Amino acid sequence: MSQPRPHDVQPDPADPVPALEVSHVSKTFGPAMVLRDVNLTIHAGEVRALVGENGSGKSTLVKILAGNYTPDDGAQISVAGQPVRVHQPAASDQAGLRFVHQSLGLIDALNTTENLGLGVGYSKRARPVRWSSRNKAARDAMRQLGYDIDVKKPVSKLAASERAAVAIARALSPRHSRARVLLLDEPTATLPAAEAQRLFALVRRLSSDGVAILFISHHINEVFEIADSVSILRDGSLVTTRSIDKIDEPTLIELMLGREIERLVPATSSNTSPLVLRAVDIAVGSLRELSLEVRAGETVGIAGITGSGREAVAPALYGARGRSGRLDVAGKTVRAGRPDLSIAAGLGYIPADRENHAAFPDHDVAENISIARLGDFVKATIFRRRAEANTAAQWIETLDIRPPQPRYALKKLSGGNAQKVILARWLRLKPRALLLDEPTQGVDIGAREQIYRMVEAAAQDGCAVVVCSTDHAELARLASRVLVLVQGRVHAELAQPISADEITELSQARPKGFSS
Amino acid sequence: MTLAEDQDAASARQEQARSRSIPHEVTRYLALDRLSGIYALGVIILIFGIWTPDTFLTMSTVRTIAANQAVTAIAALALILPLAAGLYDLSVAANLGAAAALVLYLQLHGFSSVTAVLITVLGGVVVGLVNGFVVVRLEVNSFIATLGMSSILAAAAYWITGGNQLVGKPSAGWFGTIGDGSSLGVPDPVWIAAGIALILWYLTEWTTVGRYAFAIGARREAARLAGVRVNRIMWSSLVCSGLVASMAGVLLTAELGSTSPDLGPPYLLPAFTAALLGATQIKANGRVNVFGTLVALALLATGIYGLQLVGAPGFVSDLFNGVALIVSVSLAVQATRRDRRT
Numbered sequence: 001m002s003q004p005r006p007h008d009v010q011p012d013p014a015d016p017v018p019a020l021e022v023s024h025v026s027k028t029f030g031p032a033m034v035l036r037d038v039n040l041t042i043h044a045g046e047v048r049a050l051v052g053e054n055g056s057g058k059s060t061l062v063k064i065l066a067g068n069y070t071p072d073d074g075a076q077i078s079v080a081g082q083p084v085r086v087h088q089p090a091a092s093d094q095a096g097l098r099f100v101h102q103s104l105g106l107i108d109a110l111n112t113t114e115n116l117g118l119g120v121g122y123s124k125r126a127r128p129v130r131w132s133s134r135n136k137a138a139r140d141a142m143r144q145l146g147y148d149i150d151v152k153k154p155v156s157k158l159a160a161s162e163r164a165a166v167a168i169a170r171a172l173s174p175r176h177s178r179a180r181v182l183l184l185d186e187p188t189a190t191l192p193a194a195e196a197q198r199l200f201a202l203v204r205r206l207s208s209d210g211v212a213i214l215f216i217s218h219h220i221n222e223v224f225e226i227a228d229s230v231s232i233l234r235d236g237s238l239v240t241t242r243s244i245d246k247i248d249e250p251t252l253i254e255l256m257l258g259r260e261i262e263r264l265v266p267a268t269s270s271n272t273s274p275l276v277l278r279a280v281d282i283a284v285g286s287l288r289e290l291s292l293e294v295r296a297g298e299t300v301g302i303a304g305i306t307g308s309g310r311e312a313v314a315p316a317l318y319g320a321r322g323r324s325g326r327l328d329v330a331g332k333t334v335r336a337g338r339p340d341l342s343i344a345a346g347l348g349y350i351p352a353d354r355e356n357h358a359a360f361p362d363h364d365v366a367e368n369i370s371i372a373r374l375g376d377f378v379k380a381t382i383f384r385r386r387a388e389a390n391t392a393a394q395w396i397e398t399l400d401i402r403p404p405q406p407r408y409a410l411k412k413l414s415g416g417n418a419q420k421v422i423l424a425r426w427l428r429l430k431p432r433a434l435l436l437d438e439p440t441q442g443v444d445i446g447a448r449e450q451i452y453r454m455v456e457a458a459a460q461d462g463c464a465v466v467v468c469s470t471d472h473a474e475l476a477r478l479a480s481r482v483l484v485l486v487q488g489r490v491h492a493e494l495a496q497p498i499s500a501d502e503i504t505e506l507s508q509a510r511p512k513g514f515s516s
Numbered sequence: 517m518t519l520a521e522d523q524d525a526a527s528a529r530q531e532q533a534r535s536r537s538i539p540h541e542v543t544r545y546l547a548l549d550r551l552s553g554i555y556a557l558g559v560i561i562l563i564f565g566i567w568t569p570d571t572f573l574t575m576s577t578v579r580t581i582a583a584n585q586a587v588t589a590i591a592a593l594a595l596i597l598p599l600a601a602g603l604y605d606l607s608v609a610a611n612l613g614a615a616a617a618l619v620l621y622l623q624l625h626g627f628s629s630v631t632a633v634l635i636t637v638l639g640g641v642v643v644g645l646v647n648g649f650v651v652v653r654l655e656v657n658s659f660i661a662t663l664g665m666s667s668i669l670a671a672a673a674y675w676i677t678g679g680n681q682l683v684g685k686p687s688a689g690w691f692g693t694i695g696d697g698s699s700l701g702v703p704d705p706v707w708i709a710a711g712i713a714l715i716l717w718y719l720t721e722w723t724t725v726g727r728y729a730f731a732i733g734a735r736r737e738a739a740r741l742a743g744v745r746v747n748r749i750m751w752s753s754l755v756c757s758g759l760v761a762s763m764a765g766v767l768l769t770a771e772l773g774s775t776s777p778d779l780g781p782p783y784l785l786p787a788f789t790a791a792l793l794g795a796t797q798i799k800a801n802g803r804v805n806v807f808g809t810l811v812a813l814a815l816l817a818t819g820i821y822g823l824q825l826v827g828a829p830g831f832v833s834d835l836f837n838g839v840a841l842i843v844s845v846s847l848a849v850q851a852t853r854r855d856r857r858t
Contacts, residue, residue: 339743375724
């Protein structure tokens with residue numbers, strides 16, 4: 001492992017004052033120290049990549065820079081030599097630190113001019129807005145960035161990179177101070193490759209204008225394509241900052257993960273149990289093509305960075321919405337877009353967004369468990385609440401849901417217990433196949449282990465399981481084989497023994513035929 | 517966790533706050549005390565009992581209030597299933613008015629009472645089907661869809677009556693007697709309202725349909741992904757409200773023995789006030805429910821009747837209902853704020 005070498009990147013002698021200087025930034029949440037004495041110096045015109053695994057502290061650092069979090073005592077942040085009063089978003093903005101988040105924060109129904117006006121204001125006092133001059137200013141601002149677009153078109157109708165450019169133009173717009181540092185948080189996560197190239201051209205243009213860029217990305221290939229230098233965060237510490245020509249891809253990943261990666265030969269598993277799930281050419285959104293066979297008792301993991309299509313797999317297999325391709329469950333084709341038919345065919349689905357797609361927070365635990373098939377509790381045309389509560393009580397015991405009360409509102413349960421309730425909803429139906437999307441997101445460690453054991457028990461009972469997850473340790477733990485998606489297609493298939501690092505490394509792979 | 521994930525979580529929370537339907541919020545946060553309505557009713561009875569004991573504390577008060585409120589009660593009950601599913605049916609009052617006009621018009625033009633009532637009620641079902649089509653298939657917000665339908669039905673009421681009052685109770689007896697008859701000392705309209713209340717109570721509390729509707733009202737997408745036939749249930753709930761609203765209209769004309777084109781709209785506010793205020797009553801989980809609606813209605817009606825007995829002017833009922841609705845919703849908003857801070 002390399003020692004931290006923060007001075008690898010030499011300051012530009014012509015501009016001795018760094019655009020952004022961060023020193024001794026630490027952040028403690030209760031007993032947990034999520035950032036440890038981070039020091040970072042970026043010069044005007046430099047494109048700096050910031051990489052690190054999930055949980056390495058990237059987001060905490062960004063929030064401190066944005067003034068949303070207050071760092072621990074002793075931290076200093078200065079922009080162009082001027083100290084910034086940390087913990088105030090306005091101060092950070094005033095100093096010239098500007099942010100473009102992955103979600104961009106544009107209002108789809110408004111056009112470019114209107115979106116640029118948000119945050120800046122239109123005119124003083126109650127004067128009518130002069131749209132013609134506004135439109136001209138917006139057009140000029142976009143042209144400066146190299147985008148000649150129709151500023152009167154709603155931004156929802158623009159190409160993805162054009163939308164990103166609008167968000168960047170808004171971040172750069174001169175409010176009361178010059179933009180000196182632009183922070184781009186995963187700007188390419190949702191961009192197709194060609195669009196990403198347009199965005200990189202914009203980033204280069206900005207850097208030649210003297211704006212310092214801090215570029216956060218999970219795509220290692222992008223880091224090598226666009227960045228001048230890279231800083232690596234691991235477990236809250238800044239491991240190193242290197243000039244991009246003094247580091248190669250394996251070294252970077254190794255530094256990011258903190259251990260060396262063994263290369264394993266991808267293998268396939270063979271099994272003689274009956275075929276439960278057969279997916280042929282499934283495609284929807286970022287998922288371009290997936291064919292998959294899962295046998296009874298088998299657990300297949302799906303890995304991939306955001307944008308690789310991983311996030312679309314579970315809903316697509318379940319048929320949450322329309323999709324192309326065919327899905328057979330136990331030999332019978334199941335129509336997409338009709339979850340009731342999917343359930344009848346024997347599918348169970350735990351969505352990644354529990355709060356909006358699975359939970360009924362105001363309904364009680366028993367109601368949340370029973371909802372997927374209420375008919376079981378109807379006798380003589382009357383819905384039997386008692387029977388419902390009794391069944392719920394059994395599942396509460398099996399899954400150790402706390403508090404153990406069937407009539408307790410779901411919103412009062414912890415994330416882990418709420419997730420166990422959703423799991424119980426499906427286990428009760430004894431599904432032929434379970435589709436899990438980020439099954440332990442926001443779940444504490446204790447509950448996580450219980451969920452794993454229940455999933456394993458279901459598989460042992462002959463359930464086919466598909467787990468989609470960004471938690472690679474989870475996939476290594478649960479799956480008998482793992483498919484790694486890159487750019488919407490299966491890039492590699494791993495069989496046990498599987499290591500989390502191996503999955504991480506393969507997820508970062510460049511797609512075939514891609515050159516930088 | 518990456519910033520992007522944080523952002524997603526934050527936008528998901530906002531999304532969730534936005535998509536949470538208003539009836540759901542009102543019902544959830546007003547559950548200050550699920551029996552407060554009954555206590556308040558007791559207080560009102562006490563106040564007017566002391567103020568004007570001779571006129572207020574009589575059986576005729578009970579009978580008058582019950583008979584007067586039967587139609588309002590049915591209109592409020594019509595709202596229960598759509599509200600459970602997170603839908604506003606603003607067309608119930610206009611539907612009531614159009615049915616009130618149609619049922620007498622048909623009888624004055626040669627139809628028998630039975631045929632007239634059946635055609636009218638069928639009309640209510642058609643209104644519900646059209647509302648369902650616009651809300652489910654055309655995906656128009658229920659508020660807008662039924663507001664439009666409301667205006668169409670108001671026009672229909674004028675068209676049917678020619679803008680005039682229609683008078684003349686049909687000779688065939690029973691239509692008149694359901695309006696002013698009584699059985700076991702209880703006015704017949706009250707029996708009818710009670711029957712409809714029982715059916716809706718069964719539907720909402722003791723069938724899967726009711727539970728599915730509440731699930732849709734709580735989180736439509738979560739319900740759909742859990743296999744609930746969301747479209748079918750939303751559509752059915754609007755058909756149900758159309759049907760029940762037209763029955764209220766039939767009953768109103770039977771009571772009055774005459775009809776005019778503008779009978780319906782005044783029922784809109786009391787019906788909504790009763791259903792939404794009722795959601796805070798009886799059941800602790802803050803869902804719209806039949807008995808809560810009836811308690812809320814009794815509370816509002818008794819208050820208004822008492823005020824009228826002591827000489828308050830006629831507009832007091834609109835005033836009282838409006839204040840009750842705003843106070844309820846304000847309390848709900850305050851409770852929401854408190855809830856967010858914690």
